[in-house]
Amino acid sequence: MFEIIDQSPQEAVIKVIGVGGCGGNAVEHMIGKGLAGVEFIAANTDAQALKRSTARTQLQLGTNLTRGLGAGARPEIGRDAAMEDRDRIAESIDGADMVFITAGMGGGTGTGAAPVVAQVAKDHGILSVAVVTRPFKFEGKRQKVAQAGIDELAKIVDSLIIIPNDKLMQVLGEEVSVLDAYAAANEVLHSAVAGIAEVINYPGLVNVDFADVRTVMSEVGMAMMGSATAGGADRARQAAERAVASPLLEEVNLAGARGVLVNITASAGLKMKEYHEVMNTIKAFTAEDAMVIVGTVIDDAMEDRLRVTMVATGLGGAGAKLRAPRLEIVEQVFERTGTDGMGGSEAVDYDRKRDEAAAVAAGRCATIAAFPRGSMATLRLSDTARKA
Secondary structure, X not given: OOOOOOOOOOOOOEEEEEEHHHHHHHHHHHHHOOEOOOEEEEEEOEHHHHHOOOXXXXXXXXXXXXXXXXXXXXXXXXXXXXXXXXXXXXXXXXXXXXEEEEEEOOOOXXXXXXHHHHHHHHHOOOEEEEEEEEOOHHHOHHHHHHHHHHHHHHOOOOEEEEEEHHHHHHHHOOOOOHHHHHHHHHHHHHHXXXXXXXXXXXXXXXXOOHHHHXXXXXXXXXXXXXXXXXXXXXXXXXXXXHOOOOOOOOXXXXXXXXXXXXXXXXOOOOXXXXXXXXXXXXXXXXXXXXXXXXXXXXXXHHOOEEEEEEEEEEEOOOOOOOOOOOOOOOOOOXXXXXXXXXXXXXXXXXXHHOOHHHHHHOOHHHHHHOOOOOOEEEEEOOOOOOOO
């Protein structure tokens, strides 16, 4: 006799580990936004910095090596410290289906330890996405150190998102405050994680699960990811266009994407016409034979707004940049996603805060024109990306 057991589907486990000071700050930003459905980990060689962390799991790396005093801007110390606690890193990410690794490149702990964390994730068969910042060009040696760390990460992780600090001033204007500039960089990570978590964990009319995410991200080559929200009569087109470019990130040739995962989140008033507008806008950037997976989530909390989250993979090389018609963003909205809790403060509306003339002078429009459109994160997949 067979016993039929009614078993609820298991949600994918997503973990975010902030490595070093910059990574820890990014994790704190996400915790402050009230992002739910994600486990947070802070890893650092600096014991004092860890004491300020509110992450559920805190890992002090290389206690015997650094005595809790940090890596002293030396990546080799950061690497050795992470190797000393490799087993504890493995324990902290155990059970995860996907891990986001965030760090600042150019310092000691982030640059040296992040690749070790990535290797642990790879060894355990965990899909990994690294989100890192690149120092300003004027920082000289720190730039070279950062590039070495980025090159090392690119060999290991499934996907790599790079946020160059130089783009912060270009896009936000020279008058932007330091706090707002780094909050904007942290918002890139928040949008990426929140978007993926919603795609995977929130059932919709057309459901997308973690297996779909793996399928799309296994398309070897360059990749990109973005999320944007818009309202009004033209919300579908605007959200889709904003979801296909992010001026804060490194340039990439967007032509010919071979794998695309799209999630549309809106209230019950979502129209079939809007569904087609989103897909037609995104399809313009993909190959004819691209594998396109579409999910739709109905969330009445969205009211009159519509959010588009997309992941595109298998893109062409980074040589020629795809030029698109000039995009004028009237309003940039950082909307709370369906994965967010009630806590956390409102995101800063950077477009409204910035004087338009100053933005043009800073080259914002020229920067955006270098991208196809929208609010997009740039990813690089390793040549050994794992198949589903």
